[in-house]
Amino acid sequence: MKIESFPLLGQKLHPSEYCxxxxxxxxxxxxxxxxxxxQYLDSFINETLSKNHVLFGVGxxxxxxxxxxxxxxxxSDGNDRCIHLGIDIWAKVYTTFYAPLDGVIHSxxxxxxxxDYGGTxxxxxxxxxxxxxxxxxxxxxxxxxxxxxxxxxxxxxxLCQIGDWHENGGWPSHLHFQIIRDMQGNEGDxxxxxxxxxxxxxxxNCPNPAPFLGIE
Numbered sequence: 001m002k003i004e005s006f007p008l009l010g011q012k013l014h015p016s017e018y019c020x021x022x023x024x025x026x027x028x029x030x031x032x033x034x035x036x037x038x039q040y041l042d043s044f045i046n047e048t049l050s051k052n053h054v055l056f057g058v059g060x061x062x063x064x065x066x067x068x069x070x071x072x073x074x075x076s077d078g079n080d081r082c083i084h085l086g087i088d089i090w091a092k093v094y095t096t097f098y099a100p101l102d103g104v105i106h107s108x109x110x111x112x113x114x115x116d117y118g119g120t121x122x123x124x125x126x127x128x129x130x131x132x133x134x135x136x137x138x139x140x141x142x143x144x145x146x147x148x149x150x151x152x153x154x155x156x157x158x159l160c161q162i163g164d165w166h167e168n169g170g171w172p173s174h175l176h177f178q179i180i181r182d183m184q185g186n187e188g189d190x191x192x193x194x195x196x197x198x199x200x201x202x203x204x205n206c207p208n209p210a211p212f213l214g215i216e
Contacts, residue, residue, distance in 0.1 A: 003127055005100035006156040007214020008089065008177065013056060014216055021048060021057035021090055023065050035066050038165065042172040045090050057090035057174075058215060061208050065193070081193040085206040086135070086178030087213065091162060093173040094140060099159045100212045101125045105151040106133055108144050109188025111169070117176065118168035119143050120188055121160055123153060133183055134212070135190055136160050137176035138168035179209040 007013070023041075025032045034040040049057055063084045089097075103123035111117040119139030125132055140163035153159065162173050180190050182205055194202040 003101070003211070005212045005214065006098055008097050008100055008175070008212070009056075009091075009214060010096070010098050010156075012214050012216055013058075017054055018056035018058050018215065019048060019052035019054050021045060021059045021088065022063070023060060023084075024063040025066070032066050038170055038172070042165075045172045045174075049090065055091065058087065058213065060084045060088045061086065061210065062199075062203060064196070081191065081195050083194050083196060083199050083202070085192050085194060085202055086137075086176045087209050088174045088176055089213070090172065090174040093164045094161045095173070095175075096158055096161050097136065097175055099123065099153045099155055099157045100134065100214070101127070102155050103134070103153050105147055105149055105153065106183070107149060107187040108147050110141060110144065110167075111137075111189050114170055116169045117189065117192065118163055118171075119160070121147070122180075122183070122188065122190070123159075133180040133190075134209070135176070135178040135180060135192075137178070137192060138171055138174055139163050141167050177209055177213070179207055179212070181205050181207070 023035055045057060064082050065084055103125040106122040106124040108121045111120050117137035119141050121136045123134045140161045143160035162175050165171060176192055178192060183190060
């Protein structure tokens with residue numbers, strides 16, 4: 001089923017306006033083992049954007065990343081959660097993002113552990129009887145003000161702004177955008193990275209959100 005959606009940034013991005021950000025071990029330009037250092041990661045992101053003369057970076061779905069090693073909660077039964085389940089849009093702090101689809105507020109929360117989401121909003125969508133969810137992480141805390149569970153959100157409505165490092169889990173400013181079929185009872189949070197041995201289950205439950213980004 002093809003679903004028409006509103007661009008997350010308010011208008012479609014032309015390929016000349018963004019570049020791919022690759023944080024995987026296969027990127028030879030990246031000092032992979034240093035990506036859990038926030039200062040190194042910030043420098044790498046900003047230098048990549050500058051080199052490509054763009055304001056936005058996009059990427060990350062299903063990447064194996066080292067960046068989560070600094071967060072103790074990214075360990076599950078002794079295995080590191082390293083497979084990224086969403087797509088990141090790297091942009092200037094307080095960039096506004098828009099709801100891609102009609103929906104309701106499923107839940108929201110400040111997930112304030114180091115390297116967590118910080119401000120987080122989860123929408124629930126029902127498209128012709130197909131129910132699924134979209135998660136928006138690393139937000140400004142002001143994005144959570146005035147929200148109520150069950151509140152209706154229209155496609156194209158300004159939904160949130162990405163936060164600074166002190167409120168977004170300690171990251172360079174970006175949006176973590178993830179599609180989730182089954183929330184498995186979670187409220188205001190859902191893992192954004194899984195272990196390698198959980199990869200098949202979570203990539204099925206969290207399919208590639210690229211069709212909803214609004215990029216060409």
